[in-house]
Amino acid sequence: MGVITHVTADERERAVLVTVHVEGKTSLEAEGMQAELVRLAVSRGVEITGKVICRRKTVTSNFFVGKGKVSEIADLVREESADVVIFSNDLSPTQQKNLEKVIDAKTIDRTQLILDIFAARASSNEGKVQVELAQLLYLLPRLSGQGVRLSRLGGGIGTRGPGEQKLEVDRRRIRGRIGKLKRSLNDITARRGVRHRQRERIARITAALVGYTNSGKSTLFNTLTNARVATKNQLFSTLDPTVRKLSLGSKQTAFISDTVGFLNDLPHHLIESFKATLEEVVRADVLLHVIDASDHRIEEQKAAVIKVLEELGVLDKTILTVFNKIDKISDVNELKRIKRRFPDSFLISALKGRGLEDVLERLRRLMDKDTEDIELVIPHKCYAAMIMIREKGTIQREVYRENGVFIKARVPKKIKCAVLKTIKM
Ligand SMILES: Nc1nc2c(ncn2[C@@H]2O[C@H](COP(=O)(O)OP(=O)(O)OP(=O)(O)O)[C@@H](O)[C@H]2O)c(=O)[nH]1
Ligand SMILES: [Mg+2]
Structure with a gap:
């Protein structure tokens, strides 16, 4: 090749x-x-x-x-x-x-x-595998006869093969390769699943940034987490997902992920191929839908994103609508119009750090909504229950007694069930 x-x-x-x-x-x-x-x-x-x-x-x-x-x-x-x-x-x-x-x-x-x-753009192994799969699925019905060499087209656009190589292929080899790529994607998804479960153990809530490409997801991600994901004024800067801890105040751990952006009528098999990357979205508790408020086509942007979210089967999740780049809008009435049209949305500037506290506050409230107060004595032998409460909850009182530790705490509902079960065992 x-x-x-x-x-x-x-x-x-x-x-x-x-x-x-x-x-x-x-x-x-x-x-x-x-x-x-x-x-x-x-x-x-x-x-x-x-x-x-x-x-x-x-x-x-x-x-x-x-x-x-x-x-x-x-x-x-x-x-x-x-x-x-x-x-x-x-x-x-x-x-x-x-x-x-x-x-x-x-x-x-x-x-x-x-x-x-x-x-x-693909640089990680995961990104490259997914792009190659999408390219081959696109190419397969376009091969007439055998041994088509795409290199006949010359270098440049439309001929860039995966891994910086030109595609030089025949159908049988493509089918074999597609099978192999799908298998390695399954492995990637499995590994991602393990990492997600590890994070789930310590996090109260996981959030995922979603939105149209170039809406400012990575900029918001960087501002919220001090990360350094590349941000650029071009389409599809981000391909690989990044996950970071998001600090929401005392003892409350949340994770947030930044992923690939969406576009109108995104090719279906591209979404199919990018399922591994989009796992973070599928597994998140909350989605932050970032919309470029300075674009005059916010309705179309929003609809295009909703369509992809529907395809991913995640529309039943809690979705916070976040209008970004408000620093680019000088007309106050325009901002008022957006707020009137989408009353439950947030208006922010990820670049200037404006309006972020409201978003964080909503995330905090969402975490609290799912919690309950508990008061109980945890026998000394039930160390696992104690760890669960420490990791996931907020302890208000802790007193050592002969029969165990008396605890007054606020914990997520599912942790309360798990704690009670551990104690009864
Ligand atoms: N004025 C202004 N520009 C912003 C703001 N947020 C992001 N941008 C700019 O918008 C462009 C795109 O930002 P990114 O954060 O890369 O957007 P993205 O949604 O991650 O884009 P993709 O990864 O390509 O899908 C960059 O040039 C940013 O500097 C904002 O609040 N105000
Ligand atoms: Mg990005």
Whole structure:
């Protein structure tokens, strides 16, 4: 396998972006779709040399768009000496092949662009395995015949294979590889499960940050925990999950995790492949849904995230809605409007550290809601019960007596049950 050459600034690929708005098919309007495609392309580091937008009622099976539009795109590609055409939509393998033939340039779709960004960002073993799986699942139906070498496309966008290598593959090998990747993901999930259970033993509550990509999750994570997760003004900065202790005051331990961000119409098998990373979200007690309040499409952002959360089956959890970047909003009425529209939400600036105390206070209250007071004597031999109370509860009184230790404490309900059981044994 050949190693991909890194693309330097002056050899950036030149791209023509094609946005096709198909009536009733996408959650965004044409301009919104184009803006998002631009951000994705910029995040991937290509140079945008042309933009085409078109609206259609239906798509054509051979080219996705009409013949006239295809020649318009081909002309633009020639004039601009573009290397690649990027569609805002998912193309079928046939449409992609036909377009490439007529346009005479590499043509990729939105999913491939997103996968490419993920491949460029993946650094941990877990991230790489997940990205490779998603790429292979995408590639499999696109292989006609055997022994397809993606390297025919040349270096750069859309050809970046997992682990910095070009993909050079045949179906049988891909299927074998997919099986192997799935097995190693199962191992990763199992290890993550063990770590989570260890944390669960000492934590009263675990929270997970979720939200649209670039909404400021990692910035909030860093501000709350003094961590140093990289934050950047680009899409999908974070791929790997990070978990840290979150201090909520005396003796109360909480954990909080930062993970990959979401996007409108995120490719389904990307979510499937990233289930190991998203385990932290699935296992959390509380979700902090971070929304960029300064974006004029907060409703769409929110809906896109809710859709992914639904797919993960986590909508029944407690979800705190946190509007971030309020320092970028100078119009007070705009903030009032948001608060009126989402009365139960928080308005914060993760960057400036504004409004965070209210969020922490709510987390504290959520922890307390689930607790009960206990007063009992714990026999000396029941050391395990004592440890449980110390780790998970807040002890108010502790008196040593002949028959054991008298304890007055506030503990989570499930700990109370466990303590009583241990004592009776
Ligand atoms: N003005 C302002 N900018 C912010 C705030 N929070 C985050 N940002 C900026 O928004 C950009 C994205 O922030 P991140 O924390 O990387 O966002 P994220 O949600 O983790 O993004 P991904 O990991 O890419 O999904 C960075 O340039 C941050 O500096 C805020 O409260 N105010
Ligand atoms: Mg991040």
